[in-house]
Amino acid sequence: MRISVIGCGYLGAVHAAAMADLGHTVVGVDVDEVKIAALSQARAPFFEPGLPEVLASAMASGRLRFTTDFAAVADADVHFVAVGTPQSSDGDAADLRFVDAAFESLLEQVSPGDVIVGKSTVPVGTASRLAGLVAQRVPGATLVWNPEFLREGFAVQDTVSPDRLVYGVPAGEAGVRAARILDEVYASAVGAGTPVIVTDYATAELVKVAANAFLATKISFINAMAEIAEVTGADVTRLADAIGHDARIGRRFLNAGVGFGGGCLPKDIRAFSARARELGRGESVRFLDEVDQINLRRRQRVVDLVREESGHLDGVKVAVLGLAFKPHSDDIRDSPALDIALRLADNGAIVTATDPEANPNTRKRAPHLTLVDTAADAVIDADIVILITEWPEFTALNPHEVGDLVSHKIIIDGRNALDPETWQTAGWRYRGLGR
Numbered sequence: 535m536r537i538s539v540i541g542c543g544y545l546g547a548v549h550a551a552a553m554a555d556l557g558h559t560v561v562g563v564d565v566d567e568v569k570i571a572a573l574s575q576a577r578a579p580f581f582e583p584g585l586p587e588v589l590a591s592a593m594a595s596g597r598l599r600f601t602t603d604f605a606a607v608a609d610a611d612v613h614f615v616a617v618g619t620p621q622s623s624d625g626d627a628a629d630l631r632f633v634d635a636a637f638e639s640l641l642e643q644v645s646p647g648d649v650i651v652g653k654s655t656v657p658v659g660t661a662s663r664l665a666g667l668v669a670q671r672v673p674g675a676t677l678v679w680n681p682e683f684l685r686e687g688f689a690v691q692d693t694v695s696p697d698r699l700v701y702g703v704p705a706g707e708a709g710v711r712a713a714r715i716l717d718e719v720y721a722s723a724v725g726a727g728t729p730v731i732v733t734d735y736a737t738a739e740l741v742k743v744a745a746n747a748f749l750a751t752k753i754s755f756i757n758a759m760a761e762i763a764e765v766t767g768a769d770v771t772r773l774a775d776a777i778g779h780d781a782r783i784g785r786r787f788l789n790a791g792v793g794f795g796g797g798c799l800p801k802d803i804r805a806f807s808a809r810a811r812e813l814g815r816g817e818s819v820r821f822l823d824e825v826d827q828i829n830l831r832r833r834q835r836v837v838d839l840v841r842e843e844s845g846h847l848d849g850v851k852v853a854v855l856g857l858a859f860k861p862h863s864d865d866i867r868d869s870p871a872l873d874i875a876l877r878l879a880d881n882g883a884i885v886t887a888t889d890p891e892a893n894p895n896t897r898k899r900a901p902h903l904t905l906v907d908t909a910a911d912a913v914i915d916a917d918i919v920i921l922i923t924e925w926p927e928f929t930a931l932n933p934h935e936v937g938d939l940v941s942h943k944i945i946i947d948g949r950n951a952l953d954p955e956t957w958q959t960a961g962w963r964y965r966g967l968g969r
């Protein structure tokens with residue numbers, strides 16, 4: 535099929551490359567010339583495992599190209615909108631400026647019969663508003679809302695083999711036809727038996743935010759248990775193992791630590807609360823404000839632990855291992871690790887931080903933070919070592935070797951990713967979160 539993808543960020547670039555790799559002819563469009571220049575040379579503009587390979591093979595096939603020229607989308611029949619919906623600068627709501635701008639430009643090029651597929655995470659009600667715009671501007675074109683659930687670090691795999699496909703379609707024949715076309719786009723996943731849920735716009739929009747709200751709640755639930763464990767001497771990791779054996783609960787997303795960050799969960803739960811308030815249903819998701827608060831408290835807990843261990847923060851040498859919001863990513867958006875590093879530095883600690891992939895992004899965002907290339911460099915003469923992003927190279931550190939480099943053998947394990955006994959046996963004072 536002939537496909538266009540509007541917006542070539544984490545979502546759109548992966549989507550465009552994956553669709554071309556599956557055999558479709560794809561053009562990716564973005565207003566960011568730097569991004570388009572990189573992608574046009576088959577270079578991924580951000581770190582995402584597997585993306586360079588898929589980009590290279592799709593570009594070599596001749597089925598994939600990138601451009602800043604919107605006119606190029608006119609040749610396509612199916613148009614994916616994959617632009618960002620960040621948190622507004624003045625509140626919790628989602629900023630829909632990029633979505634609206636994308637539709638404005640796209641509708642100039644769309645023909646009757648084309649299918650427009652929204653993938654961006656939007657407040658419920660947006661698709662129906664945009665469908666009105668489409669009907670007015672290009673009668674005969676159809677809008678579908680098709681949320682994505684990809685995880686950074688597994689974005690290629692999640693795009694090619696998703697857990698489920700959700701199509702929010704209009705009622706009637708147009709919706710049936712659009713769903714059939716999307717089945718063709720996703721033929722390989724559909725053929726492999728991926729569940730397809732065809733529903734209305736509002737449900738499709740809500741599926742996405744409900745899924746993220748549930749995941750965020752699960753993480754904050756276990757972090758709330760960590761807070762209780764801290765005052766009772768219980769071990770939240772053993773607690774999670776034990777309750778996780780109940781199949782109704784499940785062990786995944788029950789890892790206590792510094793909590794969730796990234797470009798999705800934090801802003802999505804805030805936008806959901808804001809939208810619910812607009813709809814007069816603020817009380818229905820008021821618990822999400824608590825989920826957010828629990829999550830943010832865990833960052834301060836790490837700062838408090840450093841103060842507890844040293845008596846003060848001023849002049850304390852802290853090695854921060856990890857800056858990305860999670861391993862296998864260079865993304866520092868709303869990263870607990872970066873937030874903690876900055877809180878420590880703002881309060882007088884001498885912070886030396888490192889991340890295998892996120893140093894360049896951090897340098898741009900926080901040029902005053904001292905960054906080094908490796909964990910071995912970061913820990914030299916440290917009074918306290920904090921592990922915040924559980925990269926394999928950090929969790930595999932040898933406590934004896936690290937012990938030879940530091941001033942004081944104190945480690946705070948912000949992800950409960952280390953074996954306390956191994957570190958304690960090597961002479962370290964170990965502090966986890968909730969254990």
Ligand code: UDX
Pocket residue numbers: 682683684685686687746749753786787788789790791792793794795796797798799859860
């Ligand atoms: C998330 C959703 O998982 C994905 O379905 C959606 O499309 C986008 O948002 P992502 O932001 O890539 O994906 O990260 P995810 O793997 O969900 O992790 C989010 C955050 O939660 C990370 O900071 C991670 O460290 C943290 N986390 C995760 C925990 O603190 N504990 C856990 O048990 C799991």
